[in-house]
Amino acid sequence: MQTMNELMDQLKRQIIERLNLKDHTPKDIGDDAPLFVEGLGLDSIDALELIVLLQQEYNIKLSRAEDGPKVFHSVRTMAEYITEHSPEKTTA
Amino acid sequence: MKVYIRSAGNISPQHSLDKELFLGHRIAQGGSRMTALEPDYTHFVDAKMIRRMSRIVKMGVAAAMECLRAGGIQMPEAIITGTAYGCLEDTGIFLRRMIDNKEELLSPTAFIQSTHNTVGAQIALLLKCHGYNNTIVHRGFSFENALMDARLLLQEGADNILTGAVDEITADSHAILSRFGIYKKEMHGPGIPEDQKKGTVAGEGASFFLLTHQAQGALAEIRHLETIYKPKHFGDVENRIQQLLLESSLTIDDVDLVITGHNGDPAHDEIDIYLSDTIFRNKTTFPFKQLSGEYPTASGFALWLTSGLIGGQKAPEWFPAIPLPLKHILICNHDLNAHHALYLISAC
Incomplete structure (x- = not known):
C-alpha cells in the first residue's frame, strides 16, 4: 500500500511529465507550495491537464468544479483528495 | 501600391537563422525528408512558455522574433500567417490520446495548440500585439494569400x-503522405535526387517577413505576385510570366536569376523542363528545394533566399554565378504542380 509521501512523490513526477516542466525535478516542488500563480506558476490550461491527470491516472472525476482551487492548491491537497476518493486507500 | 520587405527571419533545414552566415555552410541532408535545424529557443521565448509549444510553434515564433529584431520593430501592426498543415504534431498527440483513452479524455494542451492559428496567436501573445491577426489556410497558396492579405492592409x-x-x-504526416506517393520511397543522398522516380523530398520550415510601404532600408520589393491553379498548358505559365514582366515594363532579359520550384518528381517537374527550354533558356536558374525540401509554403523559403540575395547583393560561394548588382529575381514555384506561384522581386 502506498504511503502519503510516496503518493506525493509520484504526483510530482506525473505533474512534471504531464505539464512538460523540463527544468524541474520532484525536489523542486514543495509538498505544500502553491501550484498556481505563485510556486510553480501554473495557469488555467494546466488546471485542465491536472483534471485529466486525476481521471486518467487515478480514475477520479472532480465532481464539483468549485472544489478545484482547494484540491489543486498543492501536491499535498491533491494527494489528500486522491486518498479520500480512491478505492485504493493509502496509509499515513 | 508598393510592398517592401524590411526584414526577414527563417528556420529551415539550413543554417538560415544566422543572417551573417547566409547559407555559407550548406547543409546536405539525405533521405526522403529534410528536417529543420532548430536553434536554442530560450534565446527567443521565455522558458515557461516554451514548455507548451510544439516544434512548429517554436519555429514560427523564433523566425518571427528574428524578423522583428532584424527590422528593428518591436510591435507589428498586424500578424498574418500562412500554413497548409497547421500544427500537425499536436494534432497527432491529441488524436492518439483520444484513441488511447477510448474517446473519453482529451489532452487539453495538445488540443488547444493543434489549431492552425496557434503560431500567429503565440506570436501575438508574446508581443502583446492586439492588432489584426489572421491565419490563411489554402494548401499551396497559403503563403501567397497571406501576402495578398498583407498587401490589402498596406493599401489601407x-x-x-x-x-x-x-x-x-x-513522422506521422510523412508516413501518410508517403502512402499517397508524394515522397520518394528510396533513401537518397543529399538534395533533390534526379532519379526519374516518383515522389519528392519532404521539407519544412518557418519564414517571416516584415512588410512595409517604405523603401528606405528595405531588403527588396515584392513587385509582383501571381498565382495559377492547375494550368491547363505549360504555355499558360509562360504567358503569365511574359505578362507579369510586361506589366512591370521588363522583359526576361532584365531578370538576373530565376528561383524555381523544381522538386525532383518527374510528374511535377515537366513544367520546369518546359520553361527552361523556352522562356528561361539562357537564364541562370536555381532550384531552391534542394535546400528546403518540398512543402506547401516552401515559397516562404524562396522569398527569404531571394530577399537575402537582393538585400545583401551577394551569394554564397557555392551558389551559381549571378550578375551583380542583382536587380530582378523571378521566383517560379509550384507545389506538386498544382499551385503555381510567380513572384517578381526587385532591388529597392
Missing part, C-alpha cells in the same frame, strides 16, 4: 505587417 494604410509561412513534417 497599415505598416509593418508581420507575414509568415510555416509548415512542419512529422
